Amino acid sequence: MREGGTVTFMTPTIATSAAPPPALAIHNIQVVYGGAIEAVRDVSLEVRPGQIVALLGSNGAGKSTVLKAVSGVLDAEDGVIEKGSILLNGRAVEKDPAPAIVRQGMVQVPEGRRLFQTLTVDENLITGAHLQSAAKLAQARDFVFSLFPRLAEMRQTTAGYLSGGEQQMVAIGRALMSQPKILALDEPSLGLAPLVVSEIFRCIQTLRETTGLTILLVEQNASRALAIADYAYIMENGRVVMDGTSEQLRRNADVREFYLGLSSQPGRTSMKDVKHYKRRKRWLS
Known part of the structure; x- marks a missing residue:
């Protein structure tokens, strides 16, 4: 993963070539609602200091659940982290309540603004x-x-x-x-006109470029998110199915077709193709 932003770190001189540790690291978390419904399984991801990392996927893929888990607000919906760990600046926070996580420097902008x-x-x-x-x-x-x-x-x-x-x-x-260290955004483009979405995403990019703020961006609009993110993860059915730099994902044939609405093969997106949508995804085979 490549770095973004301009954040200064207090590192020993002998270790200047080493990459800084993740600001946020999620390791194999499983989230269950109501003691029965598994919404997220074995999800792992990293967000390094100064990066914009996007978490992409369709509605119901589990993106917002991951964000609620790292923000400590699952209990409001009877959700529980059954296994796995969440490290915020190297400190385990998977059992911490929301106020403690905010004090550690992570703040969420919830879906629907509220x-x-x-x-x-x-x-x-x-x-x-x-x-x-x-x-x-x-x-x-x-x-x-x-x-x-x-x-x-x-x-x-x-x-x-x-x-x-x-x-x-x-x-x-x-x-x-x-004044957070990590800003988590849940679907900032939801319900907004295209021109307004452009303005919001421009401000997010400016925010990172001028302050070096670390940003975790949960978004359905893959095109917009990949345009400003350094790295991205794609979720389906509660798990991460693909990850890579934004450039790598933009070049991927499946991502281009299923998430960016682009196809290099004319006629490939017929109704017959849509019917076999899941089968044709190479990462689900």
Whole structure:
């Protein structure tokens, strides 16, 4: 895996050529809901400092479950990590509750944004900075407004009156208020118009390039995600079926057809082909 971003690490001089350890490492986790439904099985992935790593797959593949597991919020849906480990900056967190994981530096932007609809933009941002001093709160808010200038103009607007794209900006801004080391984004493009999606993804890329922030991006829109990610994993039926650099996956024939909507063979995507969709995936054979 190749590195991205510009993060400085305190490493001994004799080890300058060695790659830094993963900021987030998941090893063979299995997640079960309600004691009976296996949603994720034997999933392993790594996110190195300063990288954007994408977790791709169709709806129901298990992507969001992985994100909930690393964020410590499975218990809200009667989900349990049955086996495996999750290391955040080298520390095991698979049994930690969400507040402890946030204190360790990982913050999630949930699917659907989940803002406080009756609070203003400014008040929503403040709720994300409950662990910060007043000085750091002001500094973080200024940074959010520089990243999303539109929010500065709407800071006194009630969140419920914002457009979907503006709400997504507030949700990302609220997460950034805690000055995280790792930002986890769950389906940031969901329900947004193409132009707004472009703006959101441009901001995500800018965020990494200007701050070196480590980002785990869960997304169905493979084309958008691979355009900005350093490395990506593809999930199906609760497991990782393929991984590689974004360039490697973009060149892969199956990924191009099944996830990017491209085909080098005219007529290959007929109804007969769709019927044998799973059989024709080489990684599932």
